[in-house]
Amino acid sequence: MSSAPNNDLVLRPFEGLPNEQDLVAMRQLIPAATITTATTAEHGGQRVTLATILPMNWPAIRRSDGSVVVGLQASVPGGDLSRAFGQAIVQALAEEPGSPVPAVELAADSPRLQDVLEVSGGLDIEVHDSFEFWVDPDADRTPEVEASLRESNDKIMPTAPVEGLEHAYWVDAGPKEHLRWVLDADEDRVIDAVARLHARRESGIAEGTKYVGSFRAEGMTIPVWDLPSGFGAEGVEEHAEAFRTRFLEALETTEPLSVLERRARGGIVARQVTLR
Structure with a gap:
């Protein structure tokens, strides 16, 4: 035995x-x-x-x-x-x-x-x-x-992969639409990247979208963005290349956060939705 x-x-x-x-x-x-x-x-x-x-x-x-x-x-x-x-x-x-x-x-x-x-x-x-x-x-x-x-x-929430944003998924959750992106990155690095972009008013995917939080699962970090109703996977795909480029550049940056970026990070952490 x-x-x-x-x-x-x-x-x-x-x-x-x-x-x-x-x-x-x-x-x-x-x-x-x-x-x-x-x-x-x-x-x-x-x-x-x-x-x-x-x-x-x-x-x-x-x-x-x-x-x-x-x-x-x-x-x-x-x-x-x-x-x-x-x-x-x-x-x-x-x-x-x-x-x-x-x-x-x-x-x-x-x-x-x-x-x-x-x-x-x-x-x-x-x-x-x-x-x-x-x-x-x-x-x-x-x-x-x-x-x-x-x-x-009848209970399935419409979900689709986003072309141009590997391992990212659009979902229609009823009252809201979301983008969820599975990243092989530490959660603190993801928040730092969002803070760098937020300080430049570039943390959203496009106008009307907003980063709302992240969670970790099976060793991955999954940041989440709220999307306007009707935005759709197509709306994300339209902006995917530019968004991916600026987000990954921010994610790979190792320089200390500036004063403005630290202030932005504090605000993000204070408002972040708990998605664990």
Whole structure:
């Protein structure tokens, strides 16, 4: 029998995987998205779909054709998300086709995603406007399945990647629209960058937009901007190149903040919305 697993917290569980920032976005930001890949030869070379969420918040399911779908927003045990979802894949492969994995059972030898997935071809994300990917192509689409799918689709907040701003996502949250940008950067550096730009009145993406805060998730910092109603992903894309250039230049600046920038930083921190 395997000994108890190590529950130490891993701050960057997806580190070393291609598209780490989009995996974090799938865990934290995006309602419906998938990445299609496969397990390594050692684990059978079976097709795997990494998804945002599955019905019943299952960690994984084995489809009728033997492939596996993993729900990255599921609640899983332990301090290492990568190990938990690696174990979810192992458990799914041991199930009969058509069976879900209702809970992850960690062991000392549970593999991580980095050990299980074949990633030489990259991990390309596809954002969806429905949960149609839930439906097993080989299973019957009963009226109950169709009704559940419609109900879930009605709750999706429209979300789209922003062309020209890698790992950034526009979302229509109802009363407001937001831009959320997953950055491999320390949160203090991000706030410093915003302060440098704010001192020059350039911290927004465009007129009418406003930086409102940031949070950390799986080792990434995710700053958030409020957007005017109707701005849309297209509005962000229109200004993406100029905004990306000035923001990354500010982010890479290592000079101490000026008096004006420190004053701007103080105001940003005092007004910042807590998004943790």
